[in-house]
Amino acid sequence: MKVEGKEEEILKILEENARISDKEIAKMVGLDEDEVKQTISELENRGVIRKYKALINPEKAGIEAVQALIDVKLSPERTVGYDSVAERISRFPEVKSVRLVSGEYDLSVLVEGNTMRKVAYFVAEKIAPLEQVRNTVTHFLLKTYKENGEIYEEEEKGKRLAVTL
């Protein structure tokens, strides 16, 4: 079921700020608070809203995490499809995202660890040996400029004058 109307408006608000109060949402979309509560819980129940998370800038938090994007090429002979191996890879907590992609390779896997060694070992020990995996290429991430639509180093604001008529 496609989300539209008030539901869509509420999603847009939450996507931008998941900690906003129901009361404020109510004002902005012209519903009362109970209707907002109900709409949100329906969206949650239907799985449209999966979860609420904070977007953290690891650098600012002093978290020394190493991430790598792994290109994974799978063997084409097997007819079971890619789902089962993708799901296996997905279960490792070190793995932050798994996507099936078109082009040179088949899966794009984002892996995170404390150190480069750990990430490299993880790939060598857990991913590369899987039966369907033909080869892997590891790209360590050096710097994140933008993630989930948010630019990390935002442009300075406040160049406006406080008063213009």
Next chain:
Amino acid sequence: MKSDRVADRVKGLKGSGIREFFDIAQQMEGAISLGVGEPDFVTPWSIREACIFSLEKGYTSYTSNWGMLELREMVSDKIYKDDSVYYEPEGEILITTGVSEAFDLALRALVNPGDEVVLHEPSYVSYKPCTVFAAGTPVCVDTEVKDEFKLRAEKLEEKITEHTKAVILSYPNNPTGATLSRKDLEEIADVVIEHDLLVISDEVYGKLTYEGRHTCFSSLNGMKDRTILLNGFSKAYAMTGWRLGYAAGNKEIIEAMMKIHQYIMLCAPITAQMAAMEALRTNDEVERMVSEYNRRRRLMVEGLREIGLSCFEPKGAFYTFPSIENTGLSSEEFAKRLLLEEKVVVIPGSVFGASGEGFIRCSYAVSQYEIKKALERMGKFLERHRGKKWDYH
């Protein structure tokens, strides 16, 4: 001797009292400003990027006095698409340095000394002084909250004399946020025909209309020939600093405006013209900004009512114009005290004309967070000044 250095016309302009307050407001640390008259968004990146690219390619020259033909063609297409009025790119459209310049040109092109120009108040602060600079006589019509700050045709008609040359129409309105429906506009158009008038229609906030659609005045029957349509890029595309706008209208008048423009401005900046072409190619960002303003609008109107200010529901621009009458303070006094006591900047309604007294202008071109914080502070202020909480709604 010294006192004669400045021309009387300029000396006669008022406004010094409030300037002091604005100076304090500009500099106060930690203040939240609802006094802003421009978007808090930075110009969309695709527009900035197009301008940077044009600089790399060496577009740094003057352009035609009229503005680049390609841009005029795009402006013509846009007006036709949005409002179903067709303006010829050659002769009926002039690219200017903002609506500000276009407005000045329009007055100077139309007004003979002693001609009267009718303008509704509260409205944008430049109209009256520009009329005076053009040697015209401004005649004000008050609009009222009970009419939702609409210019009523009957009230307009009352002000018309044999000297009336033109009417300034400014909707969606700064500072009230009022809009006019097609029917309201049609009634005004009847008066315009009846008294053989011209209209200068400042539609710079047209895209920022939240309920229904903006109706372009010149799209009404018979109005194209009588209207100078002014619009620009400042508000809808978040391009205030670029200084770009345009005038569209009858060939004879636009030509007259161009004559003045070529001597005082030569042409609008080419960098801004290059950027504007990109702005006209993309619409998504405008829609995104408009829906964000709309959320903030509701948040602010509801919030103002909650803290006990009666607030007319604005349907355009990015201003709310709540009444502060029941505080017993003048709008200037209210704004000054609010700034000193709670560090929130609002603009006294009296700045926009005598009929703005008793109101303050609060802009919602600020983040949701700032709206919330400002309302909290204003709530405290009101509670203190009333001694008890209102249950007014």
